[in-house]
Structure formats: C-alpha cells, structure tokens
Amino acid sequence: MILSAFLPLLALPLASAFYLPGTAPRDYLQGEKIDVFVNTLTPMLNSKLHSLISHDYYDPRFHFCQPPGGPVKQSESLGSILFGDRILTSPYEISMMQNSTCQMLCQSSVPKEDAKFINDRIKEDYGLNFIIDGLPSSEMKRDSKTGEIFLDAQGFNLGDDETIPDLPALNNHYDIYIQYHARDSRHFRVVGVLVYPRTVNSMVSGSREPDCFASQPFHLSEATNNEFYYSYSVSFIPSDIPWGLRWDAYLHVFDPKIHWFSLVNSLVIVGFLVFMVAMVLYRTISKDISRYNAIDLSEDVQEDYGWKLVHGEVFRLPSRPMLLSVMVGNGSHLVMMCIVTLVFALFGFLSPSNRGSLATVLLICWTLFGCVSGYASSRTYATLGGDLWKQNLVLTTILFPTVIFSIIGLLNLFLVFASASGAVPFGTILAILLLWFLISAPLSVAGYFWGMKHGAFENPVRVSSIPRQIPPKPWYLKTVQAAILGGILPFGAAFVELYFVLSSLFGNRAYYAFGFLFLTFIVVVLTTATVTVLFVYFVLCAEEYRWHWRSFMIGGGSAFWLFAYGVWYWASRLSLDSFTSMVLYFGYLFLFSLLDFLVGGSIGYIATYFAIRRLYSSIRVD
Incomplete structure (x- = not known):
C-alpha cells in the first residue's frame, strides 16, 4: 500500500530524463x-x-x-x-x-x-x-x-x-x-x-x-x-x-488467469494461517498467560502445564549451535538478495534489452549483502551462547559459498567435457572469485563485528540447571515428519509460479511475470513464518523444548517438495537423452533445493525465535 502510493510521485520528475x-x-x-x-x-x-x-x-x-x-x-x-x-x-x-x-x-x-x-x-x-x-x-x-x-x-x-x-x-x-x-x-x-x-x-x-x-x-x-x-x-x-x-509483443505472459488463480490461492492460504495463529495466540495463549499470571492467595501452589512447563528449558543451548547460526546467517543473506532483486525487477530496472541483467543484479546483490550473513550469524551465535566466535566467523564467510561454488564448478566441468557453449569461461570464474574474496568476504567480516557490537538478544527467562525429561510425542511432531508436513503449504503457495520459473530456467523461455513472482514470494515468506510458529507451538505444548533445529527444518521443509516437484517436471516435461543433461538437471535442481532450504529455514527460525521470545516475556515465572 505504501509502495503503491509513492509510485506516481517517483514517476513524475523522472519521466522526461530517465531510460533504462x-x-x-x-x-x-x-x-x-x-x-x-x-x-x-x-x-x-x-x-x-x-x-x-x-x-x-x-x-x-x-x-x-x-x-x-x-x-x-x-x-x-x-x-x-x-x-x-x-x-x-x-x-x-x-x-x-x-x-x-x-x-x-x-x-x-x-x-x-x-x-x-x-x-x-x-x-x-x-x-x-x-x-x-x-x-x-x-x-x-x-x-x-x-x-x-x-x-x-x-x-x-x-x-x-x-x-x-x-x-x-x-x-x-x-x-x-x-x-x-x-x-x-x-x-x-x-x-x-x-x-x-x-x-x-x-x-x-x-x-x-x-x-x-x-x-x-x-x-x-x-x-x-x-x-x-x-x-x-x-x-x-x-x-x-x-x-x-516494441518489447510488449515479446513480454507475453502465458495463461495469466492461472497466475491470478495461484496468487489468490496463495492469499487464501496465508490468510487462513494468519487467522489460525491469531486464534491460537488470542484464545489459547492469552488464557494461559492470564491463568499463569493470576494471583490466588487461597492456593499455595499453581501447577504449570503445556508450553509454560518448559520455560526453564526453551532457551537451552541446542546441539551444533555454530552450524545453526551459520545457516541462519547465509539464509538471511539469500533472503535479502531475493527481496532487493525482485524489487528491481518489479520497478522495471531489469530490462529484457539488457541481456543478463537479472543474473548480474543477483550477483551484485549477493556480493554487497555479505554483511547481512555476518550480522545475522554473529547475533544468532551469541544468543545461542556460543563463544568460539573466530571459528564461527570463518565458517559464515566461506562454508556455504564454498559448497555452492563446488557444486557449480562440478557441473561446469560436465559442460566443458560436453563442449557446451554454456560452460563458464575461466576469466568469468576468476572475476566471481575476486568479487567473493575482495568484496563479499570483507563485508561479511564487517557485518559480523557489527553484530558482535550489538551482542546477543536477551532471553526473557532463565535456563534451569537440570534438563527436564522429554515425554513421548506424536509422530507428526518429530523433526523429519514435521518438516515435510510443514513444507506443504509454503510450496502450495508457489507451485504454479514454480512451473513457469522451471520452464524459463531449463526451457529457454523468458520469464517476465515479476509482479506475480514478487507477490508470491511475499506470500511464501508469510506462510513459512506462520506455519513454523504454529508447529513449534504444538511442539512446546507437547513439552518438547528442542525447537531450534525443528524451526529451521520446518521452515526449510518446502525444499523437499521443490525437489519432488522437480522430479515430476523431469518425468512429465523433459526427455533428456544424454547422461550429461541428466546430471546437469538434477545437479541444478539439488542446488535450487539447497538454496530454498536455507531461505525457508532462516525465515522459520527467525520468526519462531521472536515469537517464543514474545510469548515467554508475557508470563511471570516464580
């Protein structure tokens, strides 16, 4: 709403002197x-x-x-x-x-x-x-x-x-x-x-x-x-x-009704989820908070149950906190990169006459937003109680870029051996590595120290000295099952646009429906956050306090469905005849699924942490 209100004002003074x-x-x-x-x-x-x-x-x-x-x-x-x-x-x-x-x-x-x-x-x-x-x-x-x-x-x-x-x-x-x-x-x-x-x-x-x-x-x-x-x-x-x-005839959106149907379907999903979360917060949690905060002088003991019962465990240090903070940092980096790139595309800056502008802007945003990964990783690691900040800094800067570059480099070797023109030249690879080492890595280090300056987020309740015993929980709240179930709705909000994106990436079709893609991305972010918060609330009610990795896995659960959808797309729309083409397709599909896992996981973890922080700051613990 705010953005649409300012669009006419931005267009007036630039109309006569601006071209892409x-x-x-x-x-x-x-x-x-x-x-x-x-x-x-x-x-x-x-x-x-x-x-x-x-x-x-x-x-x-x-x-x-x-x-x-x-x-x-x-x-x-x-x-x-x-x-x-x-x-x-x-x-x-x-x-x-x-x-x-x-x-x-x-x-x-x-x-x-x-x-x-x-x-x-x-x-x-x-x-x-x-x-x-x-x-x-x-x-x-x-x-x-x-x-x-x-x-x-x-x-x-x-x-x-x-x-x-x-x-x-x-x-x-x-x-x-x-x-x-x-x-x-x-x-x-x-x-x-x-x-x-x-x-x-x-x-x-x-x-x-x-x-x-x-x-x-x-x-x-x-x-x-x-x-x-x-x-x-x-x-x-x-x-x-x-x-x-002259580009209007080229910028054809196939079957625009299905884009609108997908967008409306996504809005219905996210509206339903927000309504569910609101009802849970208003009817269930509000009553619990009122009961927990009530002072009844006639009773000596007030028995806790449900999510308040684990208030002394909920902020306990999780397993592998360093890896979790590194993944949250790199996922936040990717989220910021996607948002800024989609905003540029939405305003029309990625002109189709400027060939490769989308990939160029993605690469520039990835380079310049290295500070986001350092800042998010630093504050997350400090909040989780980690003290090996030097190792965390090094892993945040090099771990996932190295993994991603290794996968792309391996796939590039297959292109070289197949004598394909799409093989990235050595000079281009060297330029990207220089962008990483000379710009992105220093920015990540600067962001990390900036995060250290702000320090850890203060938890509203103390951690008890002796861990509680965790009772058996339903099968659907176990980590893998919850991640798969939780990933259905975020994937369902985007699967129609995903078809057109895959056709553009692998089928040499130009994709121009950036307005639909931007709105779909916003809906997916909201859906991922609400689904993760809802699942973690159910987990806490089952007296399972190990929510940190669960929130990341549930948020990134759409990556499982993305990979499964990619397999269906391969079986229904592709007929790849060579081994190299098969390796390229599934290699890129795995890479996209990994990036989606990082993006969704970071969104789920950050949303869940602040929801839990707000929840436990509303109760009084004796």
Whole structure:
C-alpha cells in the first residue's frame, strides 16, 4: 500500500530524463547497415525438452557460414555470460528499407561424420538465435487459450524432423521480416524481428545461384559428404508500434488467469494461517498467560502445564549451535538478495534489452549483502551462547559459498567435457572469485563485528540447571515428519509460479511475470513464518523444548517438495537423452533445493525465535 502510493510521485520528475540501461533507441537512415548477431544454439521447449546443452553457433561441426575475417565476439555482461550467451558477428548483410530475395549466404560442405551430429541436434529440437538491434529473433504465434498474438523469442528451428521419420531436414533458408517504425521520411527504428526457416534443396545443376523456391526439402546424408547453399531473404514491414513499446509483443505472459488463480490461492492460504495463529495466540495463549499470571492467595501452589512447563528449558543451548547460526546467517543473506532483486525487477530496472541483467543484479546483490550473513550469524551465535566466535566467523564467510561454488564448478566441468557453449569461461570464474574474496568476504567480516557490537538478544527467562525429561510425542511432531508436513503449504503457495520459473530456467523461455513472482514470494515468506510458529507451538505444548533445529527444518521443509516437484517436471516435461543433461538437471535442481532450504529455514527460525521470545516475556515465572 505504501509502495503503491509513492509510485506516481517517483514517476513524475523522472519521466522526461530517465531510460533504462541498454535501451537507448537507434535511428537508421535508408540504406544504413543493420548488424545481425548470432547467439548460441539452444534446445527448444516444445512438447518436451530433450537436452540442456547449448552449442556455440560457430562450432565447426555445424559448418555455418562465417563473416569475412572470422566472427568477432561481442562484449557481454557478467550475467549474460553466466546464462550462456555467446554473441558473435555474422555474414548477413541487411540494409534498412532494402528488401532482398534469395540472397546466397555461402556454399557449405558438411562431411558425413558431422551430418549425424547435426541430424541429432535437429531431432532434439535445437533452435538458432539471431539478435538484430537488440531484439531476439522470433516467430509470430497465437496463444491458444487467450487468442493473443505474441512473438515467441525461443528462436527458430535448426531443422524439421516431422516430414519423414528418422530423416530430418535441415533448414538452410531463412525468411527474415523486420518490422520498422518511421519517425519521419528519413529516420526509421526497428520494432520487431521475425525469422521463418525453410528447408529447400536449392542447388541447381550447372548454376552457381540457389533456387530458394524449389519444392524439395534438403536432407543431410550420413553416408556421403553434403554440398548445399545457405540463403536468406529480407523484407521490411511497416508497423505502428512505437519504439518504446516494441518489447510488449515479446513480454507475453502465458495463461495469466492461472497466475491470478495461484496468487489468490496463495492469499487464501496465508490468510487462513494468519487467522489460525491469531486464534491460537488470542484464545489459547492469552488464557494461559492470564491463568499463569493470576494471583490466588487461597492456593499455595499453581501447577504449570503445556508450553509454560518448559520455560526453564526453551532457551537451552541446542546441539551444533555454530552450524545453526551459520545457516541462519547465509539464509538471511539469500533472503535479502531475493527481496532487493525482485524489487528491481518489479520497478522495471531489469530490462529484457539488457541481456543478463537479472543474473548480474543477483550477483551484485549477493556480493554487497555479505554483511547481512555476518550480522545475522554473529547475533544468532551469541544468543545461542556460543563463544568460539573466530571459528564461527570463518565458517559464515566461506562454508556455504564454498559448497555452492563446488557444486557449480562440478557441473561446469560436465559442460566443458560436453563442449557446451554454456560452460563458464575461466576469466568469468576468476572475476566471481575476486568479487567473493575482495568484496563479499570483507563485508561479511564487517557485518559480523557489527553484530558482535550489538551482542546477543536477551532471553526473557532463565535456563534451569537440570534438563527436564522429554515425554513421548506424536509422530507428526518429530523433526523429519514435521518438516515435510510443514513444507506443504509454503510450496502450495508457489507451485504454479514454480512451473513457469522451471520452464524459463531449463526451457529457454523468458520469464517476465515479476509482479506475480514478487507477490508470491511475499506470500511464501508469510506462510513459512506462520506455519513454523504454529508447529513449534504444538511442539512446546507437547513439552518438547528442542525447537531450534525443528524451526529451521520446518521452515526449510518446502525444499523437499521443490525437489519432488522437480522430479515430476523431469518425468512429465523433459526427455533428456544424454547422461550429461541428466546430471546437469538434477545437479541444478539439488542446488535450487539447497538454496530454498536455507531461505525457508532462516525465515522459520527467525520468526519462531521472536515469537517464543514474545510469548515467554508475557508470563511471570516464580
């Protein structure tokens, strides 16, 4: 509410002087050259996804036409490189407002050994990706559910494997349509790029020019060497779309009703949970507090029961307090990183024309918010009674970043061995390590000392000298069972958006519904906090005072369902044919589940600690 009230005020003074990075318009004169860049070949998510390995456009096994002097690599952001973009120049010659028909690109020769490699990539639905004036190549499609026309920026097919079974056809001719908006009679702007590939056996005996209108498809033979032409046509189409709205056709949200249904469903869940917690606090705890604080002079002894019975144990030092504080600190770090990144996305700062901006902002936020992990870990460890602060500081700074970097590094080795273009270069790895050691780690140390300066939180009750015996408890309050049960509702609040996020991460689909994602994240945070507080209250009522690890496990319980959902997504939407793709998918899925466990666990622990602190500060202990 407060944020929406300030949005119009923020927009007024900046409207005439502000544009997002990477979105400066370019005016073309008639006949001026338009650069065509090529990106990596990526598997397309149609009926099913068959691979997770991307290939460099100029991989010598494809034998694509190269520009004179060889391709030139374009500068890219750190996030763009991490997301697998490898942008290079191309031999396509396009001039503004100059149509061309059946323009020969080059004559290519593919040996039989490489023909099998190309045919296999066609069967796996690989797509080519062109970039013209910052816009990705696309195909115009209609949403079957809404009827809306949109531009699908997945790219366009390398070939066609549906005409003749087991004999795929190579798309060797590209019809390129460029939509332009005329500012005046001399200046034009590109507002749309469409590419429709065709397969055509264009070689004519006795002629050095291709016949782009031949009716026969072209099939690569795996028994003999292949000679054929690559060709293209260019057509310019006038458009009324202004340059500032040219991305609207790309930013298509599939089935927006299901996003709204998911959001409303999540709001109902969190509303129900907040109502339950409020009723527990108001009707049960308030009565208990009133009874415990009542002074009855006619009775000498007032017997305790339930959660008050363990008031002398509830703040007892848990097992492995150092590891718990490190996990809370790193989880808090990730929570802050997610919130700030989603706020940037919500305000539109992560422009799709600025490729890799999402990954770049995530990396910057992770680097700059290292102080959060140090501060949270320091205060948590001090509150738990720990005194080995030097070891805690070192583990907070290096433990989980090392684990995460090790997993990513191992997966990167599989990409290297598979000759995938998505393998992160050594220079990029070195840059990330420098960000960690030179910025993130010192900030984490500074945050830790800042937390030490503030010291531990003061517990409202003393810890008894002799531990109480813990009675048997119901099966659903045991740690693992409670974590699995407690994770259902936070996962249920986000599983619809999770489908679109997985399709974006693994299926090369762009995700733009950041408004839905931001609200869903807020709902998940509230759901995780309330579910954890509720479960821990039941645990305390059962006279089980070892709540510290339970609260973290219950808060992170959605990670179990995230991994299970990822397995279902693999079985229903993917058909990975190679061992490397399987390792990559389940490796990244495990990494996402680990990060979700840290995020949810830290939220659950922090919410539970302050709820318990507030609860036991409201009673009087004799």
